[in-house]
Amino acid sequence: MKLYDLEPSGNCYKVRLFAALTGIKLELEAVDFLAGMHKQSPVIDLNPWGELPVLVDGEISLRDSHAILIYLAKRYASADWYGETAAEQAEIQQWLATSANEIQHGPGAARLVDKFGYDLDKGRALGTASRVLGLLESHLSNNRWLACDRPTIADCAVMPYVALAWEGGITLDDYPAIQHWIGRIKALPGFIPMSGL
Amino acid sequence: MKLYDLEPSGNCYKVRLFAALTGIKLELEAVDFLAGMHKQSPVIDLNPWGELPVLVDGEISLRDSHAILIYLAKRYASADWYGETAAEQAEIQQWLATSANEIQHGPGAARLVDKFGYDLDKGRALGTASRVLGLLESHLSNNRWLACDRPTIADCAVMPYVALAWEGGITLDDYPAIQHWIGRIKALPGFIPMSGL
Incomplete structure (x- = not known):
């Protein structure tokens, strides 16, 4: 499971934090924001919004930090979290x-x-x-x-x-x-x- | 189940529309927005944000149109909707x-x-x-x-x-x-x- 990530983004951190709290293993793929890599392949193909974070889990790709939180909580964590x-x-x-x-x-x-x-x-x-x-x-x-x-x-x-x-x-x-x-x-x-x- | 409602609010309409599409019965309580009634009791007690819509279902009161949509869909409608x-x-x-x-x-x-x-x-x-x-x-x-x-x-x-x-x-x-x-x-x-x- 890969997270297209930007360290100083609070929205990306929401996902990294939740994964850490629940023991979910994420492969972090740092995206060079200053070079505009979030507006280029592969990120733009996965998320036409051209924003981070983006989560890819097999066939599923998701934009928006809160959608990702719901996905991870419901699929991989204790039901307490959602x-x-x-x-x-x-x-x-x-x-x-x-x-x-x-x-x-x-x-x-x-x-x-x-x-x-x-x-x-x-x-x-x-x-x-x-x-x-x-x-x-x-x-x-x-x-x-x-x-x-x-x-x-x-x-x-x-x-x-x-x-x-x-x-x-x-x-x-x-x-x-x-x-x-x-x-x-x-x-x-x-x-x-x-x-x- | 009561919806504190404002007719020209698109956020209130989201809830009225969903209830209509799914046959959920809502008692509509029109709030006089121009008179500032959304900043007074009872709305402000139910929702400190002082915004509409607010849904009250028994002991439960909810602010935010999307939270209300999830509540109604999950509790009262076909699982198709959420x-x-x-x-x-x-x-x-x-x-x-x-x-x-x-x-x-x-x-x-x-x-x-x-x-x-x-x-x-x-x-x-x-x-x-x-x-x-x-x-x-x-x-x-x-x-x-x-x-x-x-x-x-x-x-x-x-x-x-x-x-x-x-x-x-x-x-x-x-x-x-x-x-x-x-x-x-x-x-x-x-x-x-x-x-x-």
């Missing part, structure tokens, strides 16, 4: 949505501006970040994990760009519950870091 | 991601600017829309449905803001495969429209 009931999977999906939306366009976008020079609206990103971090802090003040009272793919999806927020000039000083939650994830058996985290 | 295998659910999830990301921030955002006067970057929205509509056209030139060779929640999630693109000044004239796909969805038994569609 749940089995409609209620649990929907509860987890709410946080995948938050990750794809407010987290990506808040702290994720601020980091793209500061660290990689992307032409995005930094002010809007900071506003989105402030709002979602407040909601996250409130939730984590009453819950040890994002969903289902246990570690799930929701934590793997949301944590990376929150923990990397400082690279977009955003401090977590005012969010102690978020800091403690990041600490709990870091303490999970098998945890691996990425650069900046 | 699949049962890891590969099918991940294939569908890829399109939920596209809906939440490029569709929402492309044609969805352009519509918010033109129809509702939101202060968003229309130029960026049009660029995102052009890119994703091209990818969608290419995919639908070779596939009758977005995922799994059959109607799924992916179609319910992606179609609304694509079919409403004209309200953001975006024409589908150059995308015949997308037009035919919208037509196939409209021909499904139980289909219901929304204003503008």
